[in-house]
Amino acid sequence: xxxxxxxxxxxxxxxxxxxxxxxxxxxxxxxxxxxxxxxxxxxxxxxxxxxxxxxxxxxxxxxxxxxxxxxxxxxxxxxxxxxxxxxxxxxxxxxxxxxxxxxxxxxxxxxxxxxxxxxxxxxxxxxxxxxxxxxxxxxxxxxxxxxxxxxxxxxxxxxxxxxxxxxxxxxxxxxxxxxxxxxxxxxxxxxxxxxxxxxxxxxxxxxxxxxxxxxxxxxxxxxxxxxxxxxxxxxxxxxxxxxxxxxxxxxxxxxxxxxxxxxxxxxxxxxxxxxxxxxxxxxxxxxxxxxxxxxxxxxxxxxxxxxxxxxxxxxxxxxxxxxxxxxxxxxxxxxxxxxxxxxxxxxxxxxxxxxxxxxxxxxxxxxxxxxxxxxxxxxxxxxxxxxxxxxxxxxxxxxxxxxxxxxxxxxxxxxxxxxxxxxxxxxxxxxxxxxxxxxxxxxxxxxxxxxxxxxxxxxxxxxxxxxxxxxxxxxxxxxxxxxxxxxxxxxxxxxxxxxxxxxxxxxxxxxxxxxxxxxxxxxxxxxxxxxxxxxxxxxxxxxxxxxxxxxxxxxxxxxxxxxxxxxxxxxxxxxxxxxxxxxxxxxxxxxxxxxxxxxxxxxxxxxxxxxxxxxxxxxxxxxxxxxxxxxxxxxxxxxxxxxxxxxxxxxxxxxxxxxxxxxxxxxxxxxxxxxxxxxxxxxxx
Numbered sequence: 098x099x100x101x102x103x104x105x106x107x108x109x110x111x112x113x114x115x116x117x118x119x120x121x122x123x124x125x126x127x128x129x130x131x132x133x134x135x136x137x138x139x140x141x142x143x144x145x146x147x148x149x150x151x152x153x154x155x156x157x158x159x160x161x162x163x164x165x166x167x168x169x170x171x172x173x174x175x176x177x178x179x180x181x182x183x184x185x186x187x188x189x190x191x192x193x194x195x196x197x198x199x200x201x202x203x204x205x206x207x208x209x210x211x212x213x214x215x216x217x218x219x220x221x222x223x224x225x226x227x228x229x230x231x232x233x234x235x236x237x238x239x240x241x242x243x244x245x246x247x248x249x250x251x252x253x254x255x256x257x258x259x260x261x262x263x264x265x266x267x268x269x270x271x272x273x274x275x276x277x278x279x280x281x282x283x284x285x286x287x288x289x290x291x292x293x294x295x296x297x298x299x300x301x302x303x304x305x306x307x308x309x310x311x312x313x314x315x316x317x318x319x320x321x322x323x324x325x326x327x328x329x330x331x332x333x334x335x336x337x338x339x340x341x342x343x344x345x346x347x348x349x350x351x352x353x354x355x356x357x358x359x360x361x362x363x364x365x366x367x368x369x370x371x372x373x374x375x376x377x378x379x380x381x382x383x384x385x386x387x388x389x390x391x392x393x394x395x396x397x398x399x400x401x402x403x404x405x406x407x408x409x410x411x412x413x414x415x416x417x418x419x420x421x422x423x424x425x426x427x428x429x430x431x432x433x434x435x436x437x438x439x440x441x442x443x444x445x446x447x448x449x450x451x452x453x454x455x456x457x458x459x460x461x462x463x464x465x466x467x468x469x470x471x472x473x474x475x476x477x478x479x480x481x482x483x484x485x486x487x488x489x490x491x492x493x494x495x496x497x498x499x500x501x502x503x504x505x506x507x508x509x510x511x512x513x514x515x516x517x518x519x520x521x522x523x524x525x526x527x528x529x530x531x532x533x534x535x536x537x538x539x540x541x542x543x544x545x546x547x548x549x550x551x552x553x554x555x556x557x558x559x560x561x562x563x564x565x566x567x568x569x570x571x572x573x574x575x576x577x578x579x580x581x582x583x584x585x586x587x588x589x590x591x592x593x594x595x596x597x598x599x600x601x602x603x604x605x606x607x608x609x610x611x612x613x614x615x616x617x618x619x620x621x622x623x624x625x626x627x628x629x630x631x632x633x634x635x636x637x638x639x640x641x642x643x644x645x646x647x648x649x650x651x652x653x654x655x656x657x658x659x660x661x662x663x664x665x666x667x668x669x670x671x672x673x674x675x676x677x678x679x680x681x682x683x684x685x686x687x688x689x690x691x692x693x694x695x696x697x698x699x700x701x702x703x704x705x706x707x708x709x710x711x712x713x714x715x716x717x718x719x720x721x722x723x724x725x726x727x728x729x730x731x732x733x734x735x736x737x738x739x740x741x742x743x744x745x746x747x748x749x750x751x752x753x754x755x756x757x758x759x760x761x762x763x764x765x766x767x768x769x770x771x772x773x774x775x776x777x778x779x780x781x782x
Contacts, residue, residue: 108395108404112412115388122384123416130420130469131427138428138465145461159344160221162191162317164328168339168668172314177339181316186331189319191217194303196314198296199267203248203256210266210296212303215240221317238278239299244306246275249292250282266296266306269640270630273306338730340668378476381413382588385480392484402485409481410474417473421466428465503583506550513547516540542595549594550587554580614747616689623687624660661758668730671719675753676729684710684755691716692723693742703741704757710742715752727754 116123159165166181167173172194181187194212199205213222239245246264253259258277266273281297283289304310318341320327332341385392392405523537557576564572579586628650630640651659660681667676681687685700691713695703704710709727716722726737738756746753 105400105404108400108408109411111391112408113415115384116412116415119384126381126416126473127420127423130417130473131424133472134421134424134465134469135427135431137468138425138461139431141461141465142428142432159317162221162319162344164318164320164341164343166316166318166331166335166339166341167314172309172312173316173339175311175313177335178313178316181331181334184334186327186334187316187318189220191221191317192300192313193317194300194307194309194312194314196268196303196307198306200264200296201267202258202262202264203252208294208296210246210268210298210303210306212298212300212307214300220319239297239302242276242278243302244273244275245278245299245302247279247281247297248277249289249295250280251289252293253277253280267631268307270643271308275302275306337734338668378480378588378592381409381477382480383585384412385409385484386585389484389487392487396488406481406485409484410477413474413477413481414470417470420473421469424469425462425466429462503554503580506554506583506587509547510551513544516544516547520544542598545598546591546595549591550583553587553590554583617745617747620689621687623683663758664753667754669719670728670735674715674727674729675749675751677753677755678758679755680758688742688744691743691745694723695741700742701757704755707756708739708741709754709756710744711740711754712746712749712752713743714746714750715754716740716743718752729754 166177175192178187178190178192182190192214194210196210197207198210199207239247248258258264260277260279262277264275264277266275275296275298281292283292298306300313304312318331328341335341395405396402517540520537520540523533523540526533557580561573561576564576566572568575628642628646630642647661650656660679662677662679662681664675664677666673668674682701684704685698688710693700693710700710711719711721711727719727721727721740721743723740723742725740727740728735728737730736744755
């Protein structure tokens with residue numbers, strides 16, 4: 098019986114000995130893998146943690162609700178809930194009051210104030226019923242004591258709080274007094290994480306604390322899947338400006354806004370991995386070339402090409418395994434800081450999350466390690482094939498390898514030109530596909546990398562006479578040695594070119610963004626002083642300024658001019674839209690327009706007549722341009738407004754619509770006045 102062929106241990110010893118003896122070279126390969134994997138893992142952890150935080154924050158507030166009845170920024174009249182209940186249209190429903198608040202005793206971080214009716218909450222949020230650990234006495238205190246709240250047991254332990262302690266809540270710029278009457282804890286770990294970002298209160302107490310007595314943030318519903326007729330009846334019974342929507346639709350719209358930001362971060366992390374792959378490929382190619390004579394001797398001694406191929410790949414696998422493991426560890430450490438930066442950006446631009454724990458999804462860690470290992474082995478396939486396929490006699494001679502490398506330069510260059518053309522064609526395709534964009538970028542980068550060897554040969558021949566005249570024989574030898582060792586220098590130059598190209602490209606892009614934003618800020622921010630109430634979002638302040646503050650500003654003796662604005666969310670056919678009402682006649686001079694209609698100087702008069710301007714992000718989101726129309730809910734029902742201009746804006750990626758504070762019957766700024774949450778009046782002196 099033939100003995101089953103096994104891979105010789107001697108070859109494994111040769112590979113291991115090479116890695117140990119060339120420790121600096123091995124360290125360079127490991128670091129190349131580790132850095133690429135670490136960047137990818139850290140950004141993936143940040144994205145996953147932010148997405149999970151949003152999911153937990155919304156799940157804790159929405160619970161098992163399938164649909165919601167909601168209006169604009171300031172919610173809806175609580176009489177709507179009463180009327181629908183009396184009409185028998187609401188079987189399983191719960192009124193909700195929510196607001197993002199902060200407390201110095203809770204670290205000053207944003208936290209969700211959730212006002213509920215405990216009598217109808219059990220079907221929606223089980224931690225308030227049988228699933229929770231609170232007793233009936235605590236719920237009774239929650240109902241009868243003004244300012245009574247409950248927090249999670251874990252939050253209380255973290256900040257050293259006990260029932261009976263007083264809490265100062267910062268709500269829309271005002272400080273309100275509340276006191277803890279009990280602690281709540283759910284049965285499962287994920288719900289407890291969500292509870293850490295919630296303050297529970299009775300709905301009446303929440304209305305008093307938030308200054309929204311008589312109003313609800315929304316009404317949660319649990320409707321059966323086949324309930325189109327019932328949904329139609331509920332929508333027909335709702336007043337103008339109030340809409341019945343599914344929970345998935347409302348959450349999906351918010352998540353969609355942040356998905357592009359997270360995808361861009363992931364693309365940058367993959368770009369870092371690409372640079373690392375070039376480094377790995379260069380190092381592994383050098384390792385193969387360095388041992389070319391050894392491989393030739395092994396072939397002469399009977400080692401098969403398959404065994405040589407496996408030997409080189411096994412070395413790469415060891416390097417990839419160690420580098421990936423190190424990269425995962427570094428990625429976790431880097432992710433701790435990356436999570437806070439990504440979460441802060443998402444809070445400023447998209448939505449406010451109240452869950453701040455860093456999660457470590459095994460999928461992200463496994464994906465990072467697997468990608469690092471697979472990428473290392475993949476980049477080593479060509480050097481391994483070169484080592485295994487070369488005849489023993491040719492392996493003992495360097496001239497054959499260099500001659501082969503010089504002959505392939507032109508072929509590789511033409512292949513690179515083909516990739517560049519393919520990348521440019523991808524850019525020219527009229528599509529918003531991110532796959533085409535990233536694919537075109539990768540094709541162009543790799544294409545120029547493949548051109549670098551031919552360009553290097555041309556440059557060396559160009560500078561040889563110059564260097565010979567300046568430095569003599571040594572000056573002539575240096576460029577010739579670069580060309581004669583093309584099998585090693587070409588890959589090193591390609592890796593350096595990609596790294597420098599990425600650095601220059603990122604620098605130019607960031608510089609361009611900064612310059613554009615600087616011009617936009619200089620054009621937009623014309624005032625000397627800007628006043629707004631404290632808010633947890635940095636892009637669109639929607640917190641109302643106290644009337645006495647506005648009056649004090651208007652009465653300031655040295656005031657030269659002042660403009661006021663309010664921001665409110667209004668229901669459009671495509672969903673909620675941020676609307677800003679201004680009383681600034683100079684808005685035409687303070688905006689840079691992408692497109693507009695009408696004669697110069699007529700913009701403000703047309704805005705006072707009921708026409709509107711929109712920002713570029715909103716125009717892109719709703720596929721609108723100057724001359725188009727948009728339908729919005731007003732006190733008179735659905736109204737059509739003409740868009741007369743699209744202006745550049747970098748304050749928010751969701752976009753906004755701007756109108757004047759014209760007080761006519763079709764004024765968007767009056768939708769309704771109770772729901773218009775004033776933003777900052779700007780003063781210039």
